[in-house]
Amino acid sequence: MAEPSSKSNLPIELKGKLLLADPSLRDGVFDHSVILLTHHQHADGAAGFILNHPTGKLAGEFLKGDEFAALRQLEVHHGGPVASDQMTFASFWWQPKSGLRWSVRITAGQAAAQMRMPGRIVRAFIGYAGWSAGQLESELARTSWFPLAAARDLLGHPHQPQLWSELMRRISPFHRILAEAPRDPSLN
Numbered sequence: 001m002a003e004p005s006s007k008s009n010l011p012i013e014l015k016g017k018l019l020l021a022d023p024s025l026r027d028g029v030f031d032h033s034v035i036l037l038t039h040h041q042h043a044d045g046a047a048g049f050i051l052n053h054p055t056g057k058l059a060g061e062f063l064k065g066d067e068f069a070a071l072r073q074l075e076v077h078h079g080g081p082v083a084s085d086q087m088t089f090a091s092f093w094w095q096p097k098s099g100l101r102w103s104v105r106i107t108a109g110q111a112a113a114q115m116r117m118p119g120r121i122v123r124a125f126i127g128y129a130g131w132s133a134g135q136l137e138s139e140l141a142r143t144s145w146f147p148l149a150a151a152r153d154l155l156g157h158p159h160q161p162q163l164w165s166e167l168m169r170r171i172s173p174f175h176r177i178l179a180e181a182p183r184d185p186s187l188n
Contacts, residue, residue, distance in 0.1 A: 012137065012140075013040065014046065015040040015041075016036075016038075017040075017150065018035065018037075018051075018147070018148045018149070018150050019145040019146070019147055020033075020145065020171075021034075021145060022143055023181065026183065028081075029081050032052070033052065034159075034163050034167060035048045035051065035145075036049055036092075036100075036150065040136070042133065045130065045131045045132045045133045045134075046130070047082075047128055047129065048080070048129050049088075049123070049128055050079055050080050051159045051163060054075055054160060054161075055076045055078050055126060058073055058074060058076060059072060060074075061076075071108055071111060071112055074123075075123075076126055077125050078125070079127045080127045080129030082128050082129065083127050083128060084127035085127075086127065087124055087125070088125045088126075088128065089106045089108060089111035089123070090122070091114040091122050091123075092120065092122075094119065094155055099150065099152075100150040111124075119155075123159070148167060164179070165179040166179075
Protein backbone atom coordinates (compact mmCIF):
# COMPACT_ATOMS: atom_id res chain seq x y z
CA MET A 1 0.00 0.00 0.00
CA ALA A 2 1.47 3.35 -1.03
CA GLU A 3 1.84 6.05 1.56
CA PRO A 4 -0.06 9.26 0.89
CA SER A 5 2.27 11.96 -0.39
CA SER A 6 3.04 14.71 2.05
CA LYS A 7 2.22 18.29 1.30
CA SER A 8 5.95 19.05 0.95
CA ASN A 9 6.15 16.63 -2.00
CA LEU A 10 3.51 18.48 -3.98
CA PRO A 11 4.76 20.73 -6.78
CA ILE A 12 4.85 24.35 -5.72
CA GLU A 13 3.58 27.19 -7.90
CA LEU A 14 5.70 30.31 -7.74
CA LYS A 15 4.66 32.18 -10.88
CA GLY A 16 3.92 35.76 -9.87
CA LYS A 17 5.83 35.51 -6.59
CA LEU A 18 8.83 37.53 -5.61
CA LEU A 19 12.06 35.80 -4.68
CA LEU A 20 14.28 37.61 -2.20
CA ALA A 21 17.87 36.42 -2.20
CA ASP A 22 19.31 35.05 1.01
CA PRO A 23 22.15 37.31 2.20
CA SER A 24 24.56 34.41 1.64
CA LEU A 25 24.16 35.02 -2.12
CA ARG A 26 26.17 38.21 -1.78
CA ASP A 27 28.66 37.35 -4.48
CA GLY A 28 27.57 37.88 -8.05
CA VAL A 29 24.45 39.01 -9.80
CA PHE A 30 21.95 37.82 -7.19
CA ASP A 31 23.38 39.90 -4.32
CA HIS A 32 20.34 41.35 -2.49
CA SER A 33 18.13 40.62 -5.51
CA VAL A 34 14.36 40.84 -5.72
CA ILE A 35 13.16 38.69 -8.61
CA LEU A 36 9.66 38.58 -10.04
CA LEU A 37 9.01 35.08 -11.35
CA THR A 38 7.13 35.48 -14.61
CA HIS A 39 7.26 31.76 -15.38
CA HIS A 40 7.44 28.66 -13.18
CA GLN A 41 6.61 25.04 -13.91
CA HIS A 42 8.30 22.24 -12.05
CA ALA A 43 8.70 20.21 -15.25
CA ASP A 44 10.48 22.87 -17.30
CA GLY A 45 11.96 25.40 -14.88
CA ALA A 46 11.47 29.04 -14.00
CA ALA A 47 12.29 32.50 -15.32
CA GLY A 48 11.95 36.04 -14.11
CA PHE A 49 13.56 39.45 -13.85
CA ILE A 50 15.63 41.08 -11.13
CA LEU A 51 13.65 44.20 -10.25
CA ASN A 52 16.13 46.10 -8.11
CA HIS A 53 19.45 46.21 -9.97
CA PRO A 54 19.51 49.33 -12.12
CA THR A 55 22.43 49.52 -14.54
CA GLY A 56 22.74 53.31 -14.43
CA LYS A 57 21.98 53.40 -18.14
CA LEU A 58 18.95 54.59 -20.08
CA ALA A 59 17.29 52.80 -22.99
CA GLY A 60 18.23 55.75 -25.20
CA GLU A 61 21.88 54.75 -24.87
CA PHE A 62 21.05 51.51 -26.68
CA LEU A 63 18.17 52.50 -28.98
CA LYS A 64 19.07 55.33 -31.33
CA GLY A 65 16.22 55.56 -33.87
CA ASP A 66 13.51 58.22 -33.75
CA GLU A 67 10.91 55.47 -33.28
CA PHE A 68 12.39 54.90 -29.80
CA ALA A 69 12.10 58.53 -28.65
CA ALA A 70 9.43 57.71 -26.02
CA LEU A 71 11.75 55.15 -24.42
CA ARG A 72 14.97 57.18 -24.30
CA GLN A 73 14.66 58.10 -20.61
CA LEU A 74 13.56 54.61 -19.50
CA GLU A 75 15.98 53.23 -16.90
CA VAL A 76 17.55 49.89 -17.79
CA HIS A 77 17.80 47.18 -15.11
CA HIS A 78 20.04 44.12 -15.00
CA GLY A 79 17.39 41.40 -15.28
CA GLY A 80 19.70 38.44 -14.71
CA PRO A 81 22.63 36.47 -16.07
CA VAL A 82 20.82 34.69 -18.94
CA ALA A 83 20.80 36.34 -22.40
CA SER A 84 22.73 39.31 -21.04
CA ASP A 85 23.22 40.61 -24.58
CA GLN A 86 19.48 41.20 -25.05
CA MET A 87 17.20 44.02 -23.93
CA THR A 88 13.66 43.08 -22.98
CA PHE A 89 10.74 45.39 -22.27
CA ALA A 90 8.08 44.45 -19.72
CA SER A 91 4.95 46.12 -18.43
CA PHE A 92 3.49 45.64 -14.94
CA TRP A 93 0.10 46.57 -13.50
CA TRP A 94 -2.23 45.60 -10.66
CA GLN A 95 -5.67 44.06 -11.09
CA PRO A 96 -7.85 44.07 -7.97
CA LYS A 97 -9.10 40.48 -8.37
CA SER A 98 -5.97 38.77 -9.69
CA GLY A 99 -3.12 40.85 -8.26
CA LEU A 100 0.10 41.71 -10.04
CA ARG A 101 -0.05 41.19 -13.79
CA TRP A 102 2.65 41.60 -16.43
CA SER A 103 3.41 41.40 -20.08
CA VAL A 104 7.01 40.53 -20.93
CA ARG A 105 9.00 40.56 -24.13
CA ILE A 106 6.86 43.31 -25.55
CA THR A 107 8.04 45.34 -28.52
CA ALA A 108 9.44 48.84 -28.16
CA GLY A 109 6.22 50.20 -29.70
CA GLN A 110 4.09 48.30 -27.18
CA ALA A 111 6.33 49.52 -24.35
CA ALA A 112 5.94 53.14 -25.46
CA ALA A 113 2.15 52.74 -25.69
CA GLN A 114 1.91 51.07 -22.27
CA MET A 115 3.99 53.83 -20.67
CA ARG A 116 1.08 56.15 -21.40
CA MET A 117 -1.48 53.86 -19.74
CA PRO A 118 -2.50 54.84 -16.19
CA GLY A 119 -1.45 52.35 -13.52
CA ARG A 120 1.22 50.68 -15.66
CA ILE A 121 4.95 50.75 -15.21
CA VAL A 122 7.32 49.75 -17.97
CA ARG A 123 10.81 48.46 -17.39
CA ALA A 124 13.72 47.63 -19.66
CA PHE A 125 15.92 44.70 -18.67
CA ILE A 126 19.24 43.42 -19.91
CA GLY A 127 19.13 39.64 -19.47
CA TYR A 128 16.87 37.59 -17.22
CA ALA A 129 17.10 35.04 -14.42
CA GLY A 130 16.45 31.42 -15.35
CA TRP A 131 16.44 27.99 -13.73
CA SER A 132 16.24 24.52 -15.26
CA ALA A 133 13.61 21.99 -14.18
CA GLY A 134 13.87 21.37 -10.43
CA GLN A 135 16.78 23.77 -9.94
CA LEU A 136 14.78 26.51 -8.24
CA GLU A 137 13.02 24.02 -5.98
CA SER A 138 16.44 22.70 -4.91
CA GLU A 139 17.64 26.24 -4.16
CA LEU A 140 14.47 26.91 -2.15
CA ALA A 141 15.08 23.75 -0.11
CA ARG A 142 18.54 25.16 0.75
CA THR A 143 16.85 28.49 1.70
CA SER A 144 18.78 30.42 -0.94
CA TRP A 145 15.58 32.35 -1.67
CA PHE A 146 12.66 33.65 0.36
CA PRO A 147 9.40 33.60 -1.64
CA LEU A 148 7.02 36.47 -1.02
CA ALA A 149 3.66 37.38 -2.51
CA ALA A 150 3.73 40.63 -4.44
CA ALA A 151 1.77 43.36 -2.66
CA ARG A 152 -0.06 46.11 -4.50
CA ASP A 153 2.41 48.76 -3.36
CA LEU A 154 5.25 47.00 -5.21
CA LEU A 155 4.51 49.14 -8.24
CA GLY A 156 4.84 52.31 -6.17
CA HIS A 157 8.24 51.41 -4.72
CA PRO A 158 11.34 52.57 -6.52
CA HIS A 159 12.94 49.50 -8.04
CA GLN A 160 16.31 50.35 -6.58
CA PRO A 161 18.74 48.27 -4.45
CA GLN A 162 16.95 49.20 -1.18
CA LEU A 163 13.82 47.34 -2.35
CA TRP A 164 15.36 44.10 -1.04
CA SER A 165 15.68 45.35 2.56
CA GLU A 166 12.23 47.00 2.47
CA LEU A 167 10.59 43.72 1.43
CA MET A 168 12.69 41.55 3.78
CA ARG A 169 11.47 43.58 6.75
CA ARG A 170 7.89 42.54 5.94
CA ILE A 171 8.45 38.80 6.21
CA SER A 172 9.22 38.35 9.91
CA PRO A 173 11.30 39.76 12.80
CA PHE A 174 14.12 37.38 11.83
CA HIS A 175 14.10 38.68 8.25
CA ARG A 176 14.08 42.24 9.58
CA ILE A 177 17.37 41.48 11.36
CA LEU A 178 18.78 40.10 8.09
CA ALA A 179 17.67 43.24 6.26
CA GLU A 180 19.35 45.53 8.79
CA ALA A 181 22.60 43.55 9.10
CA PRO A 182 25.70 45.00 7.50
CA ARG A 183 26.36 43.70 3.98
CA ASP A 184 29.67 42.26 5.15
CA PRO A 185 29.42 41.31 8.85
CA SER A 186 33.16 40.60 8.99
CA LEU A 187 33.80 44.35 8.71
CA ASN A 188 31.72 45.04 11.81
